[in-house]
Amino acid sequence: MKRFLLIVILFCFSFQFQSQTDSIFIRKIYDEALLRGKAYEDLRQLCKDVGPRLSGSSEAQMAVEWSERKMKSYNFDKVYLQEIKVPHWERGTKESAWLRTKKGDLIKLHILALGGSIGTDGLLTDEVVEFTSLEQLKEAKKSQVEGKIVFLNQPMDAAQIQTFKAYGLCYGIRGNGAVEAGKLGAKAVVIRSLGMPIDDHPHTGTMHYEENITRIPAGALSTKDADLLSETLKKDKVELVLEMDCRVFPDAVSYNVIGEMTGSKYPNEIITFGGHLDSWDAGEGAHDDGAGVIHCLEALRIMKELKYKPEHTLRVVFFMNEENGNMGGKTYATWVKEKGEKHIAALESDRGGFAPRGFGVDGSDAHLKFLQSLASNFTQYDLHVFEKGYGGVDIGPLKESFPGIALFGFVPDSQRYFDFHHAASDVFESVNKRELELGAAGIAGFIYLLDTKFK
Numbered sequence: 001m002k003r004f005l006l007i008v009i010l011f012c013f014s015f016q017f018q019s020q021t022d023s024i025f026i027r028k029i030y031d032e033a034l035l036r037g038k039a040y041e042d043l044r045q046l047c048k049d050v051g052p053r054l055s056g057s058s059e060a061q062m063a064v065e066w067s068e069r070k071m072k073s074y075n076f077d078k079v080y081l082q083e084i085k086v087p088h089w090e091r092g093t094k095e096s097a098w099l100r101t102k103k104g105d106l107i108k109l110h111i112l113a114l115g116g117s118i119g120t121d122g123l124l125t126d127e128v129v130e131f132t133s134l135e136q137l138k139e140a141k142k143s144q145v146e147g148k149i150v151f152l153n154q155p156m157d158a159a160q161i162q163t164f165k166a167y168g169l170c171y172g173i174r175g176n177g178a179v180e181a182g183k184l185g186a187k188a189v190v191i192r193s194l195g196m197p198i199d200d201h202p203h204t205g206t207m208h209y210e211e212n213i214t215r216i217p218a219g220a221l222s223t224k225d226a227d228l229l230s231e232t233l234k235k236d237k238v239e240l241v242l243e244m245d246c247r248v249f250p251d252a253v254s255y256n257v258i259g260e261m262t263g264s265k266y267p268n269e270i271i272t273f274g275g276h277l278d279s280w281d282a283g284e285g286a287h288d289d290g291a292g293v294i295h296c297l298e299a300l301r302i303m304k305e306l307k308y309k310p311e312h313t314l315r316v317v318f319f320m321n322e323e324n325g326n327m328g329g330k331t332y333a334t335w336v337k338e339k340g341e342k343h344i345a346a347l348e349s350d351r352g353g354f355a356p357r358g359f360g361v362d363g364s365d366a367h368l369k370f371l372q373s374l375a376s377n378f379t380q381y382d383l384h385v386f387e388k389g390y391g392g393v394d395i396g397p398l399k400e401s402f403p404g405i406a407l408f409g410f411v412p413d414s415q416r417y418f419d420f421h422h423a424a425s426d427v428f429e430s431v432n433k434r435e436l437e438l439g440a441a442g443i444a445g446f447i448y449l450l451d452t453k454f455k
Contacts, residue, residue, distance in 0.1 A: 022377060022448075022449065022452075023377070025306075025308075025448060026377060026378075026381075026445040026448065028306055029302055029306070029441050029444045029445050029448065030381065030438075030441045030445070032302045032305060032306060032441075033298065033302060033437045033438070033440050033441035033444065034434070034437050034438070034441065036305075037298060037437045037440065038298060038301060039294050039295070039297075039298040039436050039437050039440045040431075040433045040436055040437065042070065042294050042297060042298070043286065043290050043291065043294045043353070043428060043431060043436065044428055045066065045070075046063065046066065046290050046293075046294065047284035047285070047286050047290055047427065047428035048284070048428060049066070050062050050063045050066050051284060052279050052280065052281040052282070052283060052284055052285055053277060053278050053279045053285055054089075054090075054278065054279065054280060054281040054323075055086040055087055055088065055089075055252070055254060055278045055320060055321040055323065055324060055325065055327075056086055056087065056088025056089070056090075056249065056251075056252035056254065057088075057090070057281070060086075060254060060277070060278055060320065061254070063277050063278075064081065064254065064255045064257055064277070064320070067257040067277060067293070067297075067318050068081060068257050070297065071257065071259035071297070071316075074259075074297075074300070074301045074304060075304060076259040076260060076261060076300060076304060076316075077260050077261050077262045078258075078259065078260040078262070079257075079258070079259045079260075080258055081255040081256070081257060081258070082255060082256040082258060082331070082332065082335060083253060083254075083255055084253075084254055084255060084256060084320060084321070084327050084328055084331040085251045085252070085253060085254070085327060085331075086251060086252055086253075086254045086278075086320060086321040086325060086327050086328075087116075087248075087251060087252075087321065087324055087325045087327070088248070088249040088250065088251060088252040089115060089116055089246065089247070089248050089249070089324065090246070090247050090249070091112075091113045091244070091245070091246050091281065092119065092244075092245030092246055092247055093245040095111050095112060095113050095219060095242075095243065095244045095245075096111070096241075096242070096243045097109040097110075097111040097190075097219070097221070097240060097241065097242050097243075098240070098241040099225075099228070099229055099232060099238055099239075099240060100125070100238065100239040100240070100241055101232065101236065101238060102236045102237055102238070106241075107228070109221055109222075109225045109228075109229070109240075110200045110201070110202050110221065110222040110224075110225050111190065111202055111219045111220065111221050111222075111225075111242070112202040112203070112204040112219060112220050112282055113204065113217070113218070113219050113220075113244045113246050114174060114178075114191075114204055114205060114206070114207040114218040114219060114220055115204055115205060115206040115207065115280065115323065115324045116206055116207050116208060116209070116248075116324060117178070117207060117217055117218040117219065117244065117246050118215050118216070118217055118246055118248075119217060119244045119245050119246040119247065120188065120217045120242050120243050120244045120245075122243065123241060123242070123243050124149075124187060124188055124217065124241070124242045124243070125239055125240070125241045125242075126147065126148050126149045126187045126188070126239060126240065127147075127148045127149065127237055127238070127239055128148065128149050128150075128151050128229070128233065128237075128238050128239065128240050129144060129145060129148045129149070129150060129151065130151045130153055130229075130230060130233050131150065131151070131152055131153070132152075132153055132154055133152075133154045133170075133173070134152065134154070134172040134173050134176060134177060134180060137150065137152065137177075137180050137181065137184075138180055140184060141184075142184045142185055144184075145181065145184035145185060145186050146184060146185030146186070147185060147186075147187060148186060148187060149186065149187055149188045149189070149190065149240050149242070150177070150181040150184075150186045150188070150189045150190070151189075151190050151191075151226075151229060151230075151233075151240075152173040152177050152181075152189065152190070152191040152192065153191075153192045153226055153229075153230050154170045154173050154191075154192060155170070155192060155223070156169075156170055156194060156195070156196055156418065157169055157170070158196070162414060163196060163414045163415060163417060163418050164351070164414055164417075166196075166418075167194055167418060167421075170194060171194065173191045173192070173194075174191055174194060174205050174206075174207055174220070175206070175207055175208060176207075176208070177189045177191055177207065177218060178207055178208075178209060178215070178216055178217075178218040179208070179209060179210050179213055181216060182209075182213045182214045182215065182216045183213055185214075186216055187216060188216050188217040188218070188219075188240075188242060189216060189217075189218045189219075190218070190219050190220065190221055190240065190242075191218070191219075191220050191221070192220070192221060192223060192226035193220045193221060193222055193223050193226070193423070194220075194418065194421070194422075195223055195418050195419065195421065195423065196418045196419060197223065197419050198223045198224050198227065199222060199223060199224055199425075200222045200224050200225070201222055201423040201424055201425045202219075202220045202221055202222045202225075202282075202423065203220055203282075203418075203421060203422040203423045204220060204280050204281075204282055204422045204423075205220070205280070205323075205421075205422045206323060206324040217242065217244050217246075219242065219244060254320045254321065254328075255320060256277075256317055256318060256319055256320055256328045256331070256332055257277065257317070257318040257320075258315060258316070258317050258318075259297075259300060259315070259316045260313055260314065260315045260316075261300060261303060261304060261308075261310050261313065261314045262310075262313050263310050263311055263312040263313040263314070264309045264310065264311060265311040265312070266311055266312045266313075267312075267313050268313070268340075268341060268342055269312045269313065269342045269343075269344050270312065270313050270315050270336070270341050270342065270343045270344065271312050271313070271314055271315065271343075271344060271345050271346070271347075271447065271450055271451060271454075272315050272317055272343060272345075272346040272347070272395065272398070273296050273299065273314070273315070273316055273317070273346065273347040273348070273349075273443065273447055274292075274293065274296045274316050274317035274318055274319060274348065274349075274394065274395075275289040275291075275292025275293040275295065275296055275318070275319070275348060275349045275350050275392075275394070276289045276292065276293070276318070276319045276320070276321075276322030276323070276328065276329075276350060276393075276394050277289075277293055277318040277319065277320050277328075278319075278320050278321050278322060278323050278328075279323065279426075280323055280422050280426075282422065282423055282424045282426070283420070283422075283423055283424045283425060283426035283427050284426060284427045284428055285426060286353070286420070286426050286427050286428045286429075286430055286431050287352035287353055287354075287417065287420050287421070287426050287430065287431060288350070288352065288420070288421055288422065288426060289322070289349070289350045290353075290428075290431075291349070291352055291353030291431055291436055291439070292348070292349035292350045292351075292352075292353075292410075293318045293349075294353075294436070294440070295349040295353070295410065295436070295439050295440045295443050296316045296317075296318075296347075296349055296440075296443060297316060297318075298437075298440035298444070299316070299440055299443045299444035299447055300314060300316045300444075302440070302441070302444045303444060303447070303448070308448070310451050311451050311452065312344065312451050314447060314451065317332060317394075319332065319394040322350070322393050322394050326393055326394065326396075326397070328394060329393060329394035329395065329396060329397050330397045332394075332397070332398075333397035333398045333400065333401040334397075334401065336398075336401065337401035337402070342402075343398060343401070343402045343405055344405070344406075344454065345405065345406045345407075345408065345450055345454055346391065346395040346398055346405065346406075346407050346408070347359075347391070347395070347407075347408040347409070347410065347443065347446065347447065347450070348391055348392025348393075348394055348395045348407075348408075348409055348410065349392075349409075349410040349439070349443060350392045350393065350394070350409075350410075351409070351410065351411065351412050351414065351417060352412055352414075352416075352417045352420075353412070353431040353432070353435060353436040353439060354412040354413040354414070354415075354416060354417065354432075354435055354439075355382075355412060355413045355432075355435045355438060355439075356381075356382075356383055356410070356411070356412050356413075356435075356438050356439045356442040357383060357384065357385045357411045357412055357413055358375075358378070358383045358384055358385025358386050358387075358411050359371060359374075359383075359385065359386060359389075359408050359409065359410060359411055359446060360385065360387055360388065360389015360390055360391075360408070360409045360411050361387075361388060361389060361391075361406060361407070361408050361409075362388075362389065362390055362391040362399075362406075362407040362408075362409070363404075363405070363406040363407060364404070364406075367406040368387070368388055370406075370453075370454060371386050371387075371408070372386045372387075373453075374386065374446070374449050374453075377445065377449060378442065378445065381438070381441070381442065381445075383442060385411045389409050389411065390409050391407025391408060391409045392407070392409050395407050406454070408446070408450075410439065410442070410443055410446075412435075412439055
């Protein structure tokens, strides 16, 4: 009996000691991020010295070079590039659009071509027909649409508390609008931008075509101009005048940028974390996903600065081409599987640089239970979301290479994300320094707990 009690006492003491050790180290992580952090300046350099980073562009190549040099400057154990092939699409000269009333009056509109769209081959002018959802368009008769410009005017649902749910509910008008309009003989399609505020900033984003369906130009109007067009259509017939000079080039060579701290106990067991280095070309990709890659860069820098010795190999990956193909994520998942590596978990930050709220997990009930067991470590840092969720586009392909892997997603506050998403307003100045630093610290603390506790 005495021996049993002694074992219980030793276990409790060991558990309490480990808890205190975890608390002290996580506090050190936050102090480093908030008092001596590099995240904000690194994000400034990426946004201002490199700029927008559309796959296949010269800016994307400069971003690769900047990232490799930055990782080496932080003395990570390994820094290297993984070659990939990426799509290369350019919007060409700036798009133009006008609303022409029945009287002939012209009103200039704010428009961006959707990523992957074909051009208009000069000015394109036709009558507009409005639909309030993709489903309504699918139910239309060909006689309603043929030879006209389809206007898909579905707003994001403001009643949704989680703005990513609102985005998902209307994503179809962007992703599939050109296909459904093309089936009915439309000349072009314009959509209401997928953004919450009513403003003059159109939001771009990827769309797709299907074989055997005529390809038509596709663009996005600002939410303010979408409201204007809709109100004008209530009074009379309206024409749109469009010009888009989009071009598709052969696939280009690019790279994922990778930095590592080698595991001391299990060097061939990998914890991957990162975001995507590419962005759309309208803004600077500050929130999407400059903040995400900088979060993860800073997390590994902090580990190195604190002289942490990881049990597993900690690998930060700046993925290329999430926005219009995900070739970085797909190629990485296949490559590491072929190398014979063991991947035990992955984390992605791709929801902006806003105040951290917690983490979600795409995994089993056991993975969820593990995630929830970490919550007490972050109570004093105002993190409260530890629930089933989504990992991320870049790390998603790892599920095929490593069935059963736990994929974690960083969850910041989402309320302002779609003010900036894929728009010209997504610039460095839109990111708050302290919120960015808190996000990096939260991710660093989470990676530390993954390394020490996840089995």
